[in-house]
Amino acid sequence: MVTAMHTKKFDITLKSVKRYLERSANLNIIRILDKTHPADIAHLFRHLSMEDKKRLFMIVRANDSLAADVLSELGEPLWDELVTDLDAQAASDIVQEMESDVAADFLGVLEEDKAQEILKLMKDDKGAREVRKLLDYDEDTAGGIMNPEVFAVEERVTVAEAIDRIRQSDEFEMVFYVYVIDHHRHLLGVISLRQLITSPPDLPLRQIMNPEPVYVTVETDQEEVAKEVEKYNLLAIPVVDAEHRLMGMVTVDDVIEVIREEATEDLYKMAGTDDEEITSKSAFKIARIRFPWLTATLVAGVLNSYLINSFQDALHKVIALAAFVPVILGMGGNIGGQSAVIVVRGMALGRIDTGHLFPVVFKELRVGLLLGFIYGNLLGLWAYYSFETPPLLGVVVGLSICASMLFAVLIGVMYPMLFKRVGIDPAVATHPFVTTSTDLMGIVIYFTIARALIP
């Protein structure tokens, strides 16, 4: 039996595979693969050089079903790289062996032409039709991530009959629930496997099912699907079409993937970049992804240089003023970013309610005031003692730090809430706006105070 392995055993396996690859001892590798779980084989790929990856895949693909399993576990980043060498017939033989939701994901990352060719070459017409249907759904919806192979029986079937059918059907890999339908496939209810085996054998399912199952439609956003599964601690959620017909289900392992994906996406968005960077090899493409935020920084920088230049008189009088520009912008930008992250993520997790804005703003303001006071004093004192003239430089620096930190927390908490209300994704828009605003405002605050206090 093929079972999972633990770290130590994995490391030994990895070493052996590497050695055998070097020696082209393919038979030895095949012997190892036979005893290794596809998830672990996929894991091996992650630790190999590109060249070894391709070599190992050449061996894996001798067995279409194994290749399908390993590719399913590998996930998007490597699909492209490994499949470019395959001709359409070989790819089609592998796709044939995949679960149809994985097959649809897989074909979705290939070029349109190649995907169509692979579909045409598939021997299993019914499978190909199913995959084609899945490809029509938006990939971020329940339809795009669901598995259409779902175990369902009609309401008049008895418990004993249902158990019998489960015994006979091995094409359904993940049976945790039995979905109950009418003869038009309308979803009527749900029963867990556990309920099923603890119920009297001759009762019809109608009498023991939960008649109001949680469900989503094919168009529900995947993030929403994840939230429902999470909220009710489900193992799978049924997916229905507009007529309430059962079309498939999304299982909890897909939900985990969605959650990881969305968290990563949020993180990247906040830094002004994108998931695609990892898979992309073109510097031009990556540059294009990073372009918007860097351009915002550039525009802010140009405005800044213009602003600073307009305060030339103050600078001419006290050249030492220039020395504190970076720290004033740095303190403001960082504390503003901290507040923004708290609010953006808090809203995404439903912990911060945009309906109750005031307590959040008030809390952040107290934090900003406290930290502004502390750091304003620290830096003011340092400026006073280390720069002999002018004596008021310390006061100017201290006041500016305090004021710009206070402004920064306010902006950091207000912008994301504002963006959310007007329907802009806060994860994308917040950071560029916060840093730009704090930079510009920091300069204005600093030089205005300087002009006023240093004659």
Added chain:
Amino acid sequence: MVTAMHTKKFDITLKSVKRYLERSANLNIIRILDKTHPADIAHLFRHLSMEDKKRLFMIVRANDSLAADVLSELGEPLWDELVTDLDAQAASDIVQEMESDVAADFLGVLEEDKAQEILKLMKDDKGAREVRKLLDYDEDTAGGIMNPEVFAVEERVTVAEAIDRIRQSDEFEMVFYVYVIDHHRHLLGVISLRQLITSPPDLPLRQIMNPEPVYVTVETDQEEVAKEVEKYNLLAIPVVDAEHRLMGMVTVDDVIEVIREEATEDLYKMAGTDDEEITSKSAFKIARIRFPWLTATLVAGVLNSYLINSFQDALHKVIALAAFVPVILGMGGNIGGQSAVIVVRGMALGRIDTGHLFPVVFKELRVGLLLGFIYGNLLGLWAYYSFETPPLLGVVVGLSICASMLFAVLIGVMYPMLFKRVGIDPAVATHPFVTTSTDLMGIVIYFTIARALIP
């Protein structure tokens, strides 16, 4: 039957509850609660003001078991606020009704004294002992998140007997797998519920079990637990002690929570703050959380002011140089941050392998060079055309932008890999080090080029 509800119905329920709370129409609220899933009741709390939250909880707690369910669904952020008003006896009656892993989490957030008092007042001695044992485990380990109520039977038991036992045992809420043990509770194997019902009734479990189940130990880090469950698409993973005795299991819903938690934690860490901010009401506490990073910014700022001051001669000659300091630091800091996020998250997800450093560094360098070239030219031209003297200012600015962006991507990709290798958490350390280094290096690059080119 209490079932889940959809958004529209939820909104109507929320409105009614708010109205009834206003009128203190408690009986009406009780009638609504009777028909509402605990997860939805918990959801109601998120949309109420603090005052209404407390009022609603007063009604919920009339039913200890409901209060336990709702508190389980609510999770940490609200526990503290809702329970402060309860005396120890009332709290103990509620804790009594919780699953023991939730009870342990719950008591873990209370003050030590109060938790001990609640435990002492519990009527169910066995339950209290179980909770006490769980409290001993580190809360970030498998022991800290596992559910000790796990369904296990001995190897010689037959399939029919096992099914019979499942029927009789309703204390086990989540039975997806049957764990097989010997008479010292050593974990021997596992069978899925589905396998069980499709196997011949009179076979002993020994003969059909998977004899090498994936497992973790009580000390395994929760992140590692999540990775195993995710890798093998499990619904639950058994937890064993040092003697390989079955101590409990971690179910997939707990794993989802861990994944959300860790993603959030990583996000906060990168911004130099912490999850605790959300639950904390004290500005002092929040200030302390944000202190390390802001202090790093301060120290960098002080060094920066010192550096800039040491270039006073250049500034005296060309006061316009000061105008471009912010944009040079900004462009470097942002592109460095982008590279850092890609690498930190890529390593956390296992997509970037620290063993193969060179391709990643090389890719980032190309990106940095390309973007540095573009933005260096843009800003250089702008400086040349908008500031008439000195004519070489544009060249100085352009070269500095390009050089500091290149330096920033290099730092952004090298630091996290370096931190990971020496065992420092890259999510915490990377950003402060990247911004500090790019700031200082940016200043040095800029003024050195200025000194060299502008006589």
